[in-house]
Amino acid sequence: MNHDTAATAPATEDTAATGAPRLFALAPAGSELEAGDAVFWGIAFGDHxxxxxxxxxxxxxxxxxxxxxxxxxxxxxxxxxxxLRLIWF
Structure with a gap:
């Protein structure tokens, strides 16, 4: 699975145009995001x-x-x- 581990990840033009939400995880700094490593799972919309x-x-x-x-x-x-580290999917 390819995911962006940057602290913030800009939305692509397609995402911005469609308003599609993005999935993210909050995980411990040193984790490789194996099963169970995520402390929180989330979904980001344009305004929240x-x-x-x-x-x-x-x-x-x-x-x-x-x-x-x-x-x-x-x-x-x-x-x-x-x-925690912010990981985008």
Whole structure:
């Protein structure tokens, strides 16, 4: 699977023209995004982003609606030992 690991990834002209949402993950800085490495999964729209996680050990669910995927990364990094990495799909 080819994904962009840049902190921010500009939308392509096709994405901007159609308004198609983009999928992203928030993962620990050193992970290769193997199964279960993502802390949050999200979807970014033109004017906001939604992020969701379910802790596999406790079942605790957490979600947020932010202005962007980058804002979600900053928000949800606050409880982590290191800042989370934003990965685009």
């Amino acid at each position: 982003a939604m992020a969701y996680r379910r802790d596999p050990d406790t079942g605790f669910r957490e979600q947020g609606i932010c202005e962007s995927a980058e804002e979600a990364r900053r928000l949800f990094s606050s409880g982590e030992p290191e800042p």
